[in-house]
Amino acid sequence: MTVTVERATTADIADLRQLYYAVYGPHYPTALGTDPAEMSRLIQDPDTLWLVARGGPGDALAGSAAIHSEPGSRLGRLEGLAVHPDQRGSGLAGALTEALCARMFATGRLDSVYATVRTVSAGPQRVVSRHGFRPLGILPNAVDLNCRESLALYARHAEGVLDRRVAVPEVPASLAPLLRTVEDSLGISYAGTRTTAPRPAPPGPTTARLEMIEAPAFVRRRFQERFPDADRWFYPLHTPNILLTPDDGGFEVYAYLNRVGGYCALVTAHPDPAVAAGWLEPVTRTLTRAGAGYVEALVPLDHHGALSAFAAQGFIAGALYPAMRRDGDGFHDYVVMSRTTEHIDFHGVVVDAPLQPFLDSYVSAWASTYLPSREVAS
Incomplete structure (x- = not known):
């Protein structure tokens, strides 16, 4: 033919x-x-x-x-x-x-x-x-x-x-298995990257009341006003269509929600993502009620505090994208942190041999996050 x-x-x-x-x-x-x-x-x-x-x-x-x-x-x-x-x-x-x-x-x-x-x-x-x-x-x-x-x-x-790639001095210890897997898969090295304890979790809100604004044209205009250039945010090929903000308007979280596919991408926050770090739990809960069974965020590998904050709220590093973003003559690595509120069933998953170590790494990270450690009494 x-x-x-x-x-x-x-x-x-x-x-x-x-x-x-x-x-x-x-x-x-x-x-x-x-x-x-x-x-x-x-x-x-x-x-x-x-x-x-x-x-x-x-x-x-x-x-x-x-x-x-x-x-x-x-x-x-x-x-x-x-x-x-x-x-x-x-x-x-x-x-x-x-x-x-x-x-x-x-x-x-x-x-x-x-x-x-x-x-x-x-x-x-x-x-x-x-x-x-x-x-x-x-x-x-x-x-x-x-x-x-x-x-x-x-x-x-x-x-x-x-x-x-731009060198990263340290990352939370929970990322070590993923880094080793990426090294083996792509033939790159993180030998100069230390694994250290996570940073303390940011304090949670005294009130968890959030408003979700779902008006795509308004959200897009507002987003462009807040972030006129791409230097302060990075989530390629995702245009926010919803906005979440607390009662006092202290920050704005921008996200892309696809109800048909039941997934959501957290794009960024204004005035700075760190301001909303303590609100990750109510933000995720609000998105789940809106139909997102899966929520993900792209976090720079060199943002130790942000990686720690997401991990503290049950987000797991499932993927690492080396050299994802150009910065001058160098490139920054990004981690895909995700959280799902639905039961994960890997029985129907079929993975080719090169992908298997990543599945093993995720299962190990999930167990470390959600399964209680057992104490043995002598």
């Missing part, structure tokens, strides 16, 4: 929606495969490269994938990788992945591309692994499709990027 890989056009939108329905059913949680207006915007977006594969009778649409970035960002996200059930095993997923990465890295505009990969089978993990992506961790209960699914985080870096 002859296959043609080409850029998607707006004329493909109807066929693309049928493709994503055939692959994921009615529960696909992103607008990329379901919302015609958003799909049209992405297809025409200069920061997005969307490719489709055609083959078979009548050059039918057989596969689709995109790499999406945003102005000013040097990080891309591989998303929407889908191959029609009739074409599985044909190599289309790999062809689309390699074509996208080759074209985007050739522009010199990206330092790395990441992908969140399903763990219902090893196939998607092997597709990205064969094309330069390496595992960075596990995101348990990250999305609600037909049921709660865990995702795996993978990334592919441009040449030389990993060699320019």
Whole structure:
């Protein structure tokens, strides 16, 4: 069968929606495969490269994938990788992945591309692994499709990027297993990073009353006013759509909530994330009531206090993204801290061999956080 890989056009939108329905059913949680207006915007977006594969009778649409970035960002996200059930095993997923990465890295505009990969089978993990992506961790209960699914985080870096990471002097001791796993996976070193005791947890609020404002256009305008440039916040490819603030207006927490997928990303806080650190418990509880079964935050590896604060509220480091953010000539590492209020069931999770150490690391960290240590009486 002859296959043609080409850029998607707006004329493909109807066929693309049928493709994503055939692959994921009615529960696909992103607008990329379901919302015609958003799909049209992405297809025409200069920061997005969307490719489709055609083959078979009548050059039918057989596969689709995109790499999406945003102005000013040097990080891309591989998303929407889908191959029609009739074409599985044909190599289309790999062809689309390699074509996208080759074209985007050739522009010199990206330092790395990441992908969140399903763990219902090893196939998607092997597709990205064969094309330069390496595992960075596990995101348990990250999305609600037909049921709660865990995702795996993978990334592919441009040449030389990993060699320019900014050194981190110390991290909380609970991160040691994850750092060792990343060292083995990517061949990088944290030999100069000490593991030390966590910082004291910030005091909790005397009152836990929070207001949640869910008005996406207002929140977006407010966010842009508070953070006119990206130097004071970093959460790539997530635009806040909700705002949480206490009764006295002492701070504002910005977050992206996806009710369809049942997940939430904490983006940042004003005037400074440290001001809201003691409110992580009521913030998470409010988001859970709003439909987020999974809440995550990106925390710089060199922010010992923030990592300690999240860990004190039950957030677990499930993934580490080395060289995620460029800063001058260097790159900063980030930790994905997550908390799920729903039961984690790893029985249906299928992980390829390179990902297994990350799953083991997460299970160990979860046990250390949530299972009481036993005292043996002599």
